[in-house]
Amino acid sequence: MRAFDFPSLAEKLLPAVLAAGQAQMRYYQRGVTVETKPDSSPVTVADRESEALLLDGLWEAARGVPVVAEESMSLGAAPAKSRSFFLVDPLDGTREYVNRVGEFTVNIGLVVDHAPVFGMIYAPALGDLYVTLAEGRAVEAHVPLDEPNATLSSLPLRELRTREPNAEALTVLESRSHRTPATEAFLAGYTIGEVKRAGSSLKFCRIARGDADFYVRLGPTREWDTAAGQAILEAAGGSVTDMSGNRLTYGKADDGYGNPHFVAWGRDPIAAHVKAISDR
Structure with a gap:
């Protein structure tokens, strides 16, 4: 190889x-x-x-x-x-x-x-x-x-090095173009201290440089949208997972190189407050 x-x-x-x-x-x-x-x-x-x-x-x-x-x-x-x-x-x-x-x-x-x-x-x-x-x-x-x-x-x-998250005051990134009610529901499970906006793959880079703790994308993307950003973020100490916590993987040619919904994390995935989600 x-x-x-x-x-x-x-x-x-x-x-x-x-x-x-x-x-x-x-x-x-x-x-x-x-x-x-x-x-x-x-x-x-x-x-x-x-x-x-x-x-x-x-x-x-x-x-x-x-x-x-x-x-x-x-x-x-x-x-x-x-x-x-x-x-x-x-x-x-x-x-x-x-x-x-x-x-x-x-x-x-x-x-x-x-x-x-x-x-x-x-x-x-x-x-x-x-x-x-x-x-x-x-x-x-x-x-x-x-x-x-x-x-x-x-x-x-x-x-580039990601930061240790403060679970009581998380900083999240959101897309300038793709925020949805599903995203709002996901974020309700966390204690958010600040919301920042960014466009394109720069969201991965901003997390990689320690400017934020995570970014969730609950909408359609393709592998070319995320591969470079994931490689950079993971090398800086972060992770990118699907909604079950599994690492986002590549090469799904038969599915048109489509991605599942995912979260880009500054470190390991952070568990949501289950009660906050169940109360909605």
């Missing part, structure tokens, strides 16, 4: 990730036309152009490793099943992008034996980069788009 050198992989992918970010910002400044895919989700020319750049970068960086990419999948271009494969979401947070909220991201995740082991997330409007460099090690760096020749080895890196 192929071995992956994460620092080397990250260095090789960084130019393509920055190029994708530059393409997105060109359209972001002048506006884009939004189309609707068969699953009713939005897509723009920026999504497609970004994906093409990332696919070229992955071909150069890890030739022969299959890639499951969001826009290619929407056109029916699915690779053969493999123990190792990349998941690409070229522009996560299209709604934020179209609404000119800067919290959209470029996402590349690597899955090996159903587990996300490497993630790279870049928020071009913010210049923030998050990446897994080893098992148990994830870092962040600031990479402005006007530094297209930046290398990881030349950047100041900050280690």
